[in-house]
Amino acid sequence: MAEDAGLPAAGVEPILEAKGLSQGQIVRKRFLGHSGAIIGLVVFAIIFVTAFTSVGYWGIPGWWKYSHDQVTPLVNDGVPTASLWPLVWGDHPFGQDRIGRDLFAMTMRGAQQSITVMLVIGLIAGLIGVVVGALSGYFRGWTEAILMRLTDVIIIIPALLLAAVMAQMAGRRDSGSWFATFASNNGILALGIFLGLITWVGLARLMRGEFLSLREREFVDAARISGASNARIIFKHILPNAVGVLIVNITLTMSAAILTETALSYLGVGVKAPDTSLGLLISQNQEAFATRPWLFWFPGLFIVLICLSINFIGDGLRDAFDPRQKKFNAKKARDHGGHPVAATPVTAFDGTKDD
Amino acid sequence: MVTYIVRRLITAALILLGASFLVYLLTAASGDPLEEFRASSAPNKQQLMDARTELLQLDTPAPIRYFHWLGGAAQCLIPFANSCDLGKNIAGQPITDALGHALIQTLTLVTGATVLAILIGITLGIITALRQYSTLDYGVTFMAFLFFSLPIFWVAVLLKEYGAIGFNNFLRNPEIPIPAALAIGAVIGVLTAVTVGGEMKRRLLIGGLAFLFAAAVLVYFSATEWFKTPGLGPVVIAIAGVGIAFAVTLLSAGLKNRKALQSALIAVGVGLVVYFVIQPLLNEATILMIVLLAVAAVLVGLGIGFLMGGYDRGQSMRAAALTSFLVGFLILLDRYMQAWPTYFNNSRVRGRPIATIGAGTPNIEGDFWIMSLDSFTHLILPTMALILISLAGYTRFTRASMLEIMNMDYIRTARAKGLSERTVVMRHAFRNALIPIATIVAFDIGGLIGGAVITETVFSVRGMGFLFLEGISHVDPNPVMGVFLCVAITAMGFNLIADLAYSALDPRVRVKA
Numbered sequence: 001m002a003e004d005a006g007l008p009a010a011g012v013e014p015i016l017e018a019k020g021l022s023q024g025q026i027v028r029k030r031f032l033g034h035s036g037a038i039i040g041l042v043v044f045a046i047i048f049v050t051a052f053t054s055v056g057y058w059g060i061p062g063w064w065k066y067s068h069d070q071v072t073p074l075v076n077d078g079v080p081t082a083s084l085w086p087l088v089w090g091d092h093p094f095g096q097d098r099i100g101r102d103l104f105a106m107t108m109r110g111a112q113q114s115i116t117v118m119l120v121i122g123l124i125a126g127l128i129g130v131v132v133g134a135l136s137g138y139f140r141g142w143t144e145a146i147l148m149r150l151t152d153v154i155i156i157i158p159a160l161l162l163a164a165v166m167a168q169m170a171g172r173r174d175s176g177s178w179f180a181t182f183a184s185n186n187g188i189l190a191l192g193i194f195l196g197l198i199t200w201v202g203l204a205r206l207m208r209g210e211f212l213s214l215r216e217r218e219f220v221d222a223a224r225i226s227g228a229s230n231a232r233i234i235f236k237h238i239l240p241n242a243v244g245v246l247i248v249n250i251t252l253t254m255s256a257a258i259l260t261e262t263a264l265s266y267l268g269v270g271v272k273a274p275d276t277s278l279g280l281l282i283s284q285n286q287e288a289f290a291t292r293p294w295l296f297w298f299p300g301l302f303i304v305l306i307c308l309s310i311n312f313i314g315d316g317l318r319d320a321f322d323p324r325q326k327k328f329n330a331k332k333a334r335d336h337g338g339h340p341v342a343a344t345p346v347t348a349f350d351g352t353k354d355d
Numbered sequence: 356m357v358t359y360i361v362r363r364l365i366t367a368a369l370i371l372l373g374a375s376f377l378v379y380l381l382t383a384a385s386g387d388p389l390e391e392f393r394a395s396s397a398p399n400k401q402q403l404m405d406a407r408t409e410l411l412q413l414d415t416p417a418p419i420r421y422f423h424w425l426g427g428a429a430q431c432l433i434p435f436a437n438s439c440d441l442g443k444n445i446a447g448q449p450i451t452d453a454l455g456h457a458l459i460q461t462l463t464l465v466t467g468a469t470v471l472a473i474l475i476g477i478t479l480g481i482i483t484a485l486r487q488y489s490t491l492d493y494g495v496t497f498m499a500f501l502f503f504s505l506p507i508f509w510v511a512v513l514l515k516e517y518g519a520i521g522f523n524n525f526l527r528n529p530e531i532p533i534p535a536a537l538a539i540g541a542v543i544g545v546l547t548a549v550t551v552g553g554e555m556k557r558r559l560l561i562g563g564l565a566f567l568f569a570a571a572v573l574v575y576f577s578a579t580e581w582f583k584t585p586g587l588g589p590v591v592i593a594i595a596g597v598g599i600a601f602a603v604t605l606l607s608a609g610l611k612n613r614k615a616l617q618s619a620l621i622a623v624g625v626g627l628v629v630y631f632v633i634q635p636l637l638n639e640a641t642i643l644m645i646v647l648l649a650v651a652a653v654l655v656g657l658g659i660g661f662l663m664g665g666y667d668r669g670q671s672m673r674a675a676a677l678t679s680f681l682v683g684f685l686i687l688l689d690r691y692m693q694a695w696p697t698y699f700n701n702s703r704v705r706g707r708p709i710a711t712i713g714a715g716t717p718n719i720e721g722d723f724w725i726m727s728l729d730s731f732t733h734l735i736l737p738t739m740a741l742i743l744i745s746l747a748g749y750t751r752f753t754r755a756s757m758l759e760i761m762n763m764d765y766i767r768t769a770r771a772k773g774l775s776e777r778t779v780v781m782r783h784a785f786r787n788a789l790i791p792i793a794t795i796v797a798f799d800i801g802g803l804i805g806g807a808v809i810t811e812t813v814f815s816v817r818g819m820g821f822l823f824l825e826g827i828s829h830v831d832p833n834p835v836m837g838v839f840l841c842v843a844i845t846a847m848g849f850n851l852i853a854d855l856a857y858s859a860l861d862p863r864v865r866v867k868a
Binding site (some may be wrong): 149152153156157158160161162164165240255259262263266267279282286289290296300303304307308311312315322 | 366369370371373374377378381382383384425500501503504505506507508509512808809812823824827828835839842843847848
């Protein structure tokens with residue numbers, strides 16, 4: 001790489017590695033310096049807190065006066081009462097639907113569902129992806145062959161079919177199996193777990209690639225010679241070096257997961273009425289676009305906001321974890337008149353943390 | 356190489372067997388195919404249930420049914436025997452027929468969208484990489500993230516509302532009020548100013564000119580009711596053609612190559628003459644004729660370049676061929692615009708041309724131009740939705756790839772030896788940046804057929820996704836299996852092609868023999 005070889009271009013921030021900071025500190029500093037990621041984080045935090053406190057979660061009551069399935073008399077034909085100028089919140093800030101349910105409560109409930117699915121998928125896919133990728137990349141041979149063929153099989157089975165099967169099973173409340181009971185009581189959790197069980201394949205492939213290249217490095221040899229067990233090498237030596245790729249890709253998987261969940265609910269195989277989700281709200285209300293457009297705008301807006309903020313966080317993480325990338329400041333470059341700043345040698349960044 | 360391919364194919368076949376077994380069992384387990392009869396009160400309920408049981412062989416267990424299905428499917432492998440048997444769907448129609456129709460529908464839907472998304476995405480990616488950290492770069496990056504986060508069904512409903520219903524209402528009385536024209540002009544002006552780059556003065560000047568031009572054109576269109584009777588006419592074709600000639604030469608040969616520029620301009624002149632000659636012929640057009648004419652246009656361009664010669668004959672030929680192809684496209688566009696009023700006033704269309712659902716107006720009759728306009732007006736919304744969704748990925752990927760290449764040592768070498776920036780970008784950087792993109796494109800084409808399920812549902816196109824969803828909702832394994840087979844085979848085939856293309860394009864990568 002040109003940058004590693006010598007002079008960083010004009011306007012590059014002073015190189016953090018030279019200050020003797022740990023990898024975690026460098027990553028944190030870089031991440032906090034990424035304005036898009038910070039905005040994404042703040043937006044996501046606001047949505048998260050609002051969604052989970054307003055309408056309550058798991059029986060805990062929230063501060064909002066309506067719940068998502070409560071029918072109240074129509075006020076002003078359900079037109080949203082919130083407005084920016086003059087700044088008022090009103091009784092039904094996002095409006096009401098045809099039968100008088102409060103859209104703010106429904107949207108918040110939907111946002112809860114989407115965030116829950118996202119987190120469950122991220123957790124499960126991350127866990128399985130790491131284990132499968134690590135095992136196949138580290139041990140190679142038969143383990144790799146079997147695990148990778150398994151991923152190949154799962155990767156071509158359409159997610160839609162699996163979701164449909166699950167929706168059918170969850171719908172058969174009376175069949176008495178433990179799964180049907182669980183799924184009908186916690187529809188969204190079951191959906192998240194199910195999607196998590198099929199979205200790990202991409203992560204597993206990535207992690208395998210990381211492990212394949214990292215296991216050939218000198219520090220792994222050194223650890224092995226000094227008598228470290230396989231488990232210790234995997235968890236203490238290789239995994240910390242692959243954690244950047246892992247976190248970034250889990251974020252991207254989660255942002256894709258939100259879209260998958262909303263799409264499945266839209267097609268009628270995800271979350272089902274009487275519970276609600278952002279995708280389901282859109283699918284129920286798209287016919288009413290001409291008469292009640294707000295029913296369509298607010299859920300969509302929240303899907304886009306959640307997904308966008310997660311994507312920006314992921315982008316910030318990618319920049320923060322990528323040792324080659326230097327934060328570039330166009331203003332400073334101009335102030336320097338295009339002359340390169342004094343070069344500081346770039347120290348080797350990888351593999352130095354744990355050995 | 357051959358061993359590698361054979362090994363990959365064998366693995367693929369085994370994976371396909373395993374996955375198809377799973378898919379069959381899952382579909383069979385996904386519900387009760389007799390459910391609709393159980394609740395019915397029809398007197399012949401038992402008869403209907405028996406018929407359905409007979410048709411789907413419900414009295415045999417699902418794993419055995421799978422092997423029965425596999426036996427039929429295996430006959431597809433016998434070449435030229437035409438004994439393919441993928442079973443029948445719940446209505447008794449053979450799956451092979453249904454798949455054929457659905458495949459055509461899906462391909463017409465996704466092909467244009469994918470090609471356009473790739474072209475626009477790569478262009479945007481390269482421009483943003485060359486202007487890294489400019490306003491344009493930040494703008495495009497933000498748009499890419501935004502499009503990436505859009506649920507396609509939401510976009511589709513918005514497009515239907517504003518792209519179809521709104522635009523059709525506008526066409527009823529195509530008048531653009533002066534403030535609206537000024538506003539649109541201002542947006543175009545700002546976009547141009549951001550895009551051109553360079554000094555602030557230059558940006559403002561070009562942006563201002565774009566604003567004036569766009570506003571004037573809109574006012575003119577409004578005054579002459581252009582949207583009702585659109586057309587380009589020879590004058591616009593001539594002006595646009597000269598612009599194309601300069602742009603193509605600038606990109607492919609550089610304006611310093613006078614011979615290339617002259618060949619491109621001659622191609623525009625020939626195109627103008629042909630415009631008048633060809634009009635009667637175009638009235639009898641068929642799809643084959645259009646394809647032949649396009650080939651002829653390219654050949655004529657090559658001929659002009661060859662005759663003009665110059666110090667680099669290949670460059671002149673390339674410039675002239677590209678120009679004549681694009682001018683030919685303008686002539687085609689003009690002919691479509693001539694057919695527009697007829698289509699607009701067609702009794703089936705009744706002045707609302709942009710359709711929200713389906714793949715064609717039912718029972719419409721007309722010549723080649725009317726029929727293809729009908730397809731276009733039906734395709735335009737789903738195509739836009741698909742482009743918006745898939746554009747972001749290509750833009751981001753091209754930008755990253757191009758940035759990496761632009762930091763390579765050989766690019767510095769190329770600059771150091773005094774090559775023009777155009778040569779460095781177009782010859783040295785662009786071609787190498789395309790290598791990783793080629794594999795992504797191959798990968799995406801593999802996923803195309805099954806990738807538009809939601810788009811097909813929203814726009815009621817009866818393609819592969821529709822077949823698949825209908826199979827699932829009726830617990831009918833045969834259509835699901837048919838779609839799955841097509842999707843999986845193309846996906847795995849293009850995966851292999853992507854790997855092979857990578858090793859063919861990048862000599863540093865070799866496939867393991």
